[in-house]
Amino acid sequence: MLRVTTELVSSGERVTAIVNPDSRHYDRIKELGANVMGARVISESLLRRAGVDAADDGAPSTARALVLLDNDDVHNVHTALTARDMDPELRIVVQMVNPRLGKHMNRLLGDCVVINGPSLAAPAFVSDALEDDELTWLDLGGRRLVAGQADLIREPHLTVLADTTSSATPTLLPLSSSDPDGDIVLGTGVRTLWRSRDVRPAGWFMALRDILDSRVRKIAAVMAFLIVAGTGVIHYFGGIEWWRALYLAAGVVTSAGIDDDKFNDAQPWVKVSAVLVQLTGIVLMALLTAVVVDSLIGARLSRLIGGVRGRPRNHVVVCGLGTVGSRVLEILTERGVAVVGVDQDDDAPGIQTAHRLKIPVVVGDSSNEETLRLAGVQRCQSVLAITDGDITNLECAIMARDLNPEAGITMRMFDHDLAQRVERRLGLGNSRSVSMLVAPAVAAAVANRRSQVTVPAGRRVLLLTEVTVEPGSVAVGKRMGQLDEAGGLRVLARQDLGGAWDWSPTSGPEPRPGGRTAASERETRSAGRVPAVERELRAGDRMAVAGTRSGLARLLMATRAQRTSASS
Incomplete structure (x- = not known):
């Protein structure tokens, strides 16, 4: 809201902002010159006071547009439907976190503009990670499109924008092209580069190793010793053949019971020893069960089937698998780039995306050195610190610089002033803000301005x-x-x-x-x-x-x- 209000006020718009009084940006938004209304819940009466007051005789509302920037899609949809009932002609611009729900907003609201922050911001982070500007991402005609070299764009191509091979000067919008691989085309996505990945998930073998930790191995060793000793005692003192003795000893230690007539003829001290061993086996089996269950619950399924196998090199480490991180994973995978995800929340949106794309995930604090080492930061190509916290991103960037001075680093910073000072003093690489990337698109939608995207061709x-x-x-x-x-x-x-x-x-x-x-x-x-x-x-x-x-x-x-x- 702060970024969008800044953009609108600087464009000469009169802005009424409905802000939660507890927001730390409340006073800053008021200082921009906006008319600020403090409210925790948006109601119909509040919208009327803000200017959504169309009359029954067809007179339009005082407000020219309504911008909804809540992080809760349900609240945005509810408020948008309320405003549409109040004024069927009101221009509505709504931010949607869930892109699938955003595609259906026109059915609910009619003519409206849907803004998806992650889809707008993710390509910028990918460009920083790969250090290239070969591709241009844009929203056009209700689609998310990409323009670039034909060998990078997934087929079918929508159109050829420029023929860069026919002559020294590119031919723009050619009717036909003899060499499409060298052309600049428009498409709906990038081509997947099939090659062996440098990073592989740990898989079930590593998961099994995590379950069979040192505690399980120690308990299993004690039980194996008791079985071997019991087999010898039963064989020599009971006069029973080896295989039958092994069966009897294993049955005693594992509490599976004894069902053999010959053991009834054994000496009394052998029977007493068998009872003691069986009691010990009961305790050991209980301990073994407890340890295995503790390993399963403690590690969690996402951690067991995640992790990194081997020593990856020249990959991209994405720290923060929220909505933006999830989209970054998808684009990097489409580009054929090896990637490792890091997040301390195993329920983050990007975790499921990583599992679907078979991307290794390290569950842990991205500002922790051991977590970054597990992700292979010391041998990576780039690090994207895009969690929801500025301090976490800053600590992650500092730690990554210490582990790998050659890696490219991009931070997600909400505080623009802090980002500028960090870049100037610490030299940790680029810093970007999702709100700074999205605010111009929102302001253009409010003013109904054309959003032009420039595609270079030579x-x-x-x-x-x-x-x-x-x-x-x-x-x-x-x-x-x-x-x-x-x-x-x-x-x-x-x-x-x-x-x-x-x-x-x-x-x-x-x-x-x-x-x-x-x-x-x-x-x-x-x-x-x-x-x-x-x-x-x-x-x-x-x-x-x-x-x-x-x-x-x-x-x-x-x-x-x-x-x-x-x-x-």
């Missing part, structure tokens, strides 16, 4: 953004394919007013001019629907486009409402 650049067709513009009534310009503009997807995004014009293996494909066109026609690229545009429709600056400028002129002069 010394040239492409802009990817969304454009709305305004009433009375030149674009109304035109087909989407008519707006395409060879080398200047390509329409990627379309969203009819109030509908879902349609990416069918750009799906498939055989790109056509304008991004259409033969496969998608045949499927669309067979379903009895007119392809999106051929349907006429209406006021309020949105388009996801890629273009040069000049091409995008011409599109904006075509989609902007025509203004008539006073004389006309």
